Amino acid sequence: VEEMLRYDPPVAQGGRLTLEPMEVGGVKVGAGQSLSVSLLAAGHDPAVHREPHRFDIERADPSHLAFGGGAHFCLGAPLARAEAQIAIATLLRRFPDLSLDPAARVEHKRIPVFNGLAELRVKVR
Numbered sequence: 001v002e003e004m005l006r007y008d009p010p011v012a013q014g015g016r017l018t019l020e021p022m023e024v025g026g027v028k029v030g031a032g033q034s035l036s037v038s039l040l041a042a043g044h045d046p047a048v049h050r051e052p053h054r055f056d057i058e059r060a061d062p063s064h065l066a067f068g069g070g071a072h073f074c075l076g077a078p079l080a081r082a083e084a085q086i087a088i089a090t091l092l093r094r095f096p097d098l099s100l101d102p103a104a105r106v107e108h109k110r111i112p113v114f115n116g117l118a119e120l121r122v123k124v125r
Contacts, residue, residue, distance in 0.1 A: 001084045006043040006064035007055045008108075012115040013038050014068065039065045040115065097125040 016035045021028065029035065042065045044052040049061075067074035074080070092098060100106075104121035 001081055001088070002062040002064065003055065003057050003059050004084075005066035006049070006059075006062045008115065009039050009043060009064065009066035010115055011066065011113060012040040012110065013113055014072070039068075095124050099123050 014037045016037055018029050018031055018033045018035060020031050023029065024035065043049070046052050048063070049059075067077040067080070099122065101121035101123050104119075106120065107118045109116050109118040
């Protein structure tokens, strides 16, 4: 579940308001300015993740910001993790030969802030 959240978080970006003047990526930002933070890009940062664009379910450190951080950490994160683990385990137990449809194309449906798949075609034997 953690690697899935790192690789393709359900919330692609978040907003923050600066409390004091600062510099972000070489750009000066004044106090009270709005910033958009890309949680998707954070999960693909090569300074943090080795081979960041490769999905590796056995990744040693799949750290991510999918649930935010610090004071902005999602209170529902433990429930979301538990739901995902139960749903995936149940699906794979019920359909052990489940696989992606090789003829289908995986397309993202990105809308402002949220992220997901338009559809995910699978084969069930």
